[in-house]
Amino acid sequence: MQHTTTRDGVRIAYQVQGEGAPLVLLAGQANNHHWWDGVRDDFHSARSTLTVDYRGTGDSDKPDRPYSTEVFAKDVIAVLDDLGVDRADVYGTSMGGRVAQQLAAHHPHRVRALVLGCTSPGGPHGVERGNDVRGSLAQSRPGAARQALLELMYTPAWLANHPGPYRTLGDPGMPAHTRRRHLAASNQHDAWHLLPDISAPTLVLHGSDDRLNPAANAPLLADRIPGARLHMIPGARHAYFEEFRTEASPLVLDFLTAVPPQRA
Template sequence: MHLTTDDGARLDYRVAGPAGAPGLLLLAGQANSQRWWDTARQDFEGRFRTVTFDYRGTGATTAPEGDWSTRSFASDAAAVLRAAGFDRAHVYGTSMGGRVAQWLAIEHPELVDRLVLGCTTPGGAHAVERDQRVRRSLLNPDSGQRRRALFELMYSAAWSGVPERSPVLGDPTMTPAATRLHLRASARHDAWERLPDITAPTLVLHGSDDLLAPVVNAELLAGRIPDATATIFPGARHAYFDELRPEASELVVRFLTT
């Protein structure tokens, strides 16, 4: 399905799950399409009517390149929810999707029932960023080595999967310009001052060994958002929601249904 925004973007979105079930918007990470949720989504479709969409610059969405931000992506997310027929829905965002989810809950509180923020940060001066070794590994000019580095940042050494089967290592259809715009949007995120405005019950999830978004950020978010709680998965890295899928998905379902 598609919707056309006021500025001419054509956003591709998908709705799945039982008609009449509570809505659950799933927000993907930076430089990834809605395929980010290809694996975990099935854990939610029996209880919720799930909604995903391709960010500008990804997947089947077409949009003019511009000053994209996590805030503008949140506006797109609000438009998608309304187009999908939801006046209110739960929201689960991971990585950059968690940053988008923060703005969605801040600026469109009427749309957000319960909020789950995974492997993400508040951004700005208060966030704890990845160290320089991690940054350098992601800038390796050798694409194969760069992909391997990203895979190792996403999954622990105990993970038995292989990079070719992971849905979270980036959208290969993106242009270099779109990739840069996503990186800039995520890097400029700063919702710190507005986090106390979030009124939705909030669960923060994080892997203890996450080097892309250090785990201390989970404590920062949970301490800044009123009445938020945090759960840390021991030994997990950035893609805890994939590697520890049964446990993580069950925890999310329990939070959203109690």
């Protein structure tokens, strides 16, 4: 565990594992670096991995001020600067994919290759989850909303054989004010006008059965980002990267390996 301090005075925690060229892994909304615990070792045969506790999560500071995906991207830049990393590959899932869009668009010289997983361009062009999904996540009955989220993240077959612990359901140590700030940051994301400016080679991954972040967002991103590749994982829900890791992780590594060295 290491820390750096951003220009606006927020202390950000980050974690580095493995050896080799760095791969930045960005977690979903209201989650810390443990989001990646189930799969980050998949990349250590060829890469080191760098995770970040977003402001408001984990061991980072938790200021009660507006957050945005652009601010989160600047925090990642602060971490790269602290490590002396000029350019890295970036793999963001869910809200982490929104942060990754901001990184690649606003800091193109810092992103060698980009993977966007189970994410959305946001704004009026993004495909929103249905009211039935929203309702299931707003249930007040104890445990009901958590169970609904589990079923949006994973298939019934996977849940039947994996009783937990689950690391993709949110940082349990987050105070209420930062949960609200994260929700607002994700909801206010709109990168539609930025996507054509992304110059990094890009792979878009999505589960075909994702209803939390509807699968229809994947082709929108792939069509909007110049030269982007699209891969849908049949039968996968939102946490495709964990449940379908034997397919998803090799796809990511193969894509990153195929990016020409001269892009670095």
